[in-house]
Structure formats: structure tokens, C-alpha cells
Amino acid sequence: MRALTAPRRRVGVLGLIVAAAAVGAALGGAQAASAHDSLVSATPAADATVSAAADVTLTFSANLLGADGGNEVIVVGPDARHYETDCTALAGPALTTPVELGPAGDYQVTWRAVSSDGHPVSGTYRFTYAPAAGAPVATGSAASPCASVASQQAEAALDATAPAAAPSGLVIGLSVGGLAVIVVGVVVVLLVRPRRKDDAGDE
Numbered sequence: 001m002r003a004l005t006a007p008r009r010r011v012g013v014l015g016l017i018v019a020a021a022a023v024g025a026a027l028g029g030a031q032a033a034s035a036h037d038s039l040v041s042a043t044p045a046a047d048a049t050v051s052a053a054a055d056v057t058l059t060f061s062a063n064l065l066g067a068d069g070g071n072e073v074i075v076v077g078p079d080a081r082h083y084e085t086d087c088t089a090l091a092g093p094a095l096t097t098p099v100e101l102g103p104a105g106d107y108q109v110t111w112r113a114v115s116s117d118g119h120p121v122s123g124t125y126r127f128t129y130a131p132a133a134g135a136p137v138a139t140g141s142a143a144s145p146c147a148s149v150a151s152q153q154a155e156a157a158l159d160a161t162a163p164a165a166a167p168s169g170l171v172i173g174l175s176v177g178g179l180a181v182i183v184v185g186v187v188v189v190l191l192v193r194p195r196r197k198d199d200a201g202d203e
Contacts, residue, residue: 036115037062037093039123046125051132053101056109060093062116070114073097074144077129078105081140088146100138101129 043057044050056075064071073088073095079102088097095113107129112122131137 036117036119036121037064037113038121039111040093042109042125044127046127049128049130051130052135053099053129055096055098057094057096058109058111058113060095060113060115063092064090064095065114065116065118066090067114070112070120071095072144072146073109073111075099075101076108076110077102077140078107079103079140081142082144083107083138083140084145086145100140101131102138102140104130 037060041059071090075083077083083099085098085100088095106126108126110124115121
């Protein structure tokens with residue numbers, strides 16, 4: 001049997017290259033589709049030391065969704081008490097929670113946000129409060145001022161019908177890549193088949 005002709009070798013190489021590109025596109029699509037919004041900046045910043053703070057503001061990489069109860073920033077002081085004075089407000093990519101800080105020490109910020117793709121993201125960080133001498137000291141509270149609101153929203157969400165989950169990034173990426181591989185296979189078969197007939201006639 002004769003060796004593969006140059007055209008057939010080129011077709012085989014082309015098929016391998018396109019198939020590899022399709023797999024790469026599938027993995028890249030999965031990674032891109034699964035990426036959620038991320039925290040870009042915070043005020044006060046993580047590990048910063050501040051002498052005053054009227055609010056905590058977090059800015060994300062895209063506009064967040066205004067889902068009820070989904071966006072929340074809580075601030076807990078060194079005495080384990082809450083120092084938020086009102087519920088978290090959403091403005092585009094930013095979440096802002098007003099605060100009145102209490103004793104000096106480390107404060108923990110815990111946040112949760114609804115990403116622009118509909119998925120929740122969350123995190124936590126700390127900053128240090130070092131007020132000037134004689135600065136007023138807030139007493140804080142045992143629970144977040146919006147705890148009751150969040151609880152009511154959570155109960156209402158349980159009674160509602162849950163929306164169908166969106167396909168994951170991995171599923172989308174693999175689906176696209178799989179379709180591309182199938183198309184490549186069909187093209188390669190169509191290109192190779194005429195050469196096989198010619199070879200059979202020459203033998």
C-alpha cells in the first residue's frame with residue numbers, strides 16, 4: 001500500500017490542529033463563563049489602619065445585581081459586636097454600609113454580593129481602628145441592624161419557585177468544543193474520502 005500523499009498528510013495535520021484549537025476554545029470558554037465579579041477595592045482597605053470611618057465601601061469589577069437580601073456588608077469589632085448603622089446600599093458596582101465604630105482594635109468586614117452573572121460571591125477581610133484620643137466610642141449592637149430584613153427575605157425566597165439554574169461554564173465550554181470537534185471530523189472525512197477512491201483505482 002502506498003504511503004499517504006502530501007494532500008492527505010496536510011488534511012490530517014490540519015484536522016489535528018483544528019481539533020486542538022477546538023479543545024482549547026472549550027477550556028477557555030469554560031474558564032471565562034465561570035468567572036464571577038471580583039472585589040476591586042475597599043475603603044477602609046484590607047490590613048489598613050484608620051483613625052475614622054463613616055462607612056465601609058466595596059467596589060467590584062462590574063455592576064452587581066440588586067437581588068433582595070443578596071448584597072450585604074457587616075462590620076464586627078474587637079468586642080464581637082456589630083457596628084453597621086443601616087442596611088447595605090447598592091450603586092452600580094459599589095456596596096456601601098454606614099458605620100459608627102467603637103473601641104480601638106481590629107474590625108472584620110464580611111461581605112456577600114450578587115455577581116452580574118447571577119451567582120453570589122463573598123469574602124472577608126480586616127482593618128485596624130486607631131481613633132484619636134477623646135473620639136466618641138459607639139456601643140454597637142448584638143446583631144446586624146438588617147438581620148430581621150434578611151431573615152424575612154430568606155423566608156420569602158423559600159416560598160418562591162426557584163429559577164432554573166443557568167448552565168455552568170464547564171458545560172457551556174465543553175458543549176462548544178464538542179460541536180467544533182464534530183464539525184472538524186466531518187470536514188476531514190469529506191476531504192479524505194475522494195483521495196481514497198483515487199488510491200483504490202491506482203493500485
